[in-house]
Amino acid sequence: MASETQSGAVRKAPEHVAIIMDGNGRWATRRGRPRLFGHHAGARRVREIVEACPDLDVKYLTIFAFSTENWKRTQAEVSGLMLLFRRYIRKESQRLLAKGVRVRFIGDRIKLDAALITLMDDLEALTAHNDKVHLTIALNYGGRDEVTRATRRMATEVAEGRLLPEDVDAETLGRFLDTCMLPDPDLVIRTSGEARISNFLLWQSAYAEYEFIDTLWPDFSAERFAEVLAGYGNRERRFGAVLA
Template sequence: MPKDKDPSDRTAHGPRHVAIIMDGNGRWAQARGRPRLFGHHAGARRVREVVEACPDLGVEYLTIFAFSTENWKRTQVEVAGLMSLFRRYIARETRALHARGVCVRFIGDRVRLDAKLIELMDTLEEQTRGNTGVHLTIALNYGGRDEVARATRRLAQDVADGKLRPEDVDVETLPRYLDTRVLPDPDLVIRTSGEARISNFLLWQSAYAEYEFIDTLWPDFTADELARLCRSYGARDRRFGSVKT
């Protein structure tokens, strides 16, 4: 997919690309006296409703933050439970995602992921590659700084190999080496759970994104709330550094 050359060219009616930091699963579970993994399972079920809501809202691209490079610091029990959840989710949802015409891709560093999970990810990407519905991107073992570092290494190698001249490197060059190189930049970034930080998510890509920090915990997030946020986005005056004349 071609990337937008100028963010000001995007439609003013609603976001084409929505990115979501799905936060609050653990707190949602603990408030109910349940283990944190119970909340992660509830959050995984919420993804389907949000994906299904996107076409009617004009959202062509949806990117969700499933597991960050920093999440390895959690307890071994929680990390192992999350990896098991990812495997089960992909195996269970592959047929349904394909039937709905969803095109799925994963971003992030796969080095630390287990072989079975990587196999499932590859299969899901391959089976849905030609679909033309919602483009669902799942950030798994992803960190914005890590992504930029990996991209910079690849760019530096191309310079060393003579494939790229240093003087030709500009702001249009690095995005071609990012995990998201085939995606347009996000228009709207949503973070649930009341936290007001971006947590190393899509650092380069979100330079001109609008942000919504909402109190709703992710397992309680609904298609109606997504619709409300998309309407709010459409009402914003987005000048991208310019002024109205």
């Protein structure tokens, strides 16, 4: 939430926060439990963070749930995750609706099973009129894959004469991205101590602030979230310019 510094300047909370939710497997392993146990704990943590957003003045929250690279994991873990996604949507849909959360999914749905896609479509439709928090879930998502798909769609419009090559610029490409309806993230958080972006929102995060923290995702509480946001309020964002 916005607060005042000693100099009287107002610290502004990030409007859009994106989170790489990392560390579920390690959290479970340290407790002698299977990795899926950690993923279930991580799913419960999502609810807490989403519901903390209004009080922290975060309007948009984007979470990285499953990457295009995660298919390389064991079949048992992938199948368990897909089952978890279906259960999460069924269990949380009415609560998300009641809390004023609008849900969107980004990523390539082609490899997802039909039942999951139907649940995703239904949840998007159910919450379409909500505006308190905009929750975007990246599922079978990769930044390079997204840009590739966007470029392909844009090239098709050029080939069909609906878009002139000389009119193509960065703003044009942005209109073809999965996130075309969202503002760019102001802050990207990665939990678990890893300091890499893992192909997440590559185009959109060009000028985002990054915060890499040691906390494993199932331990990332609303209080810890608030601490990270407070740190963001102390940063000076210049977007390539030199401020006087």
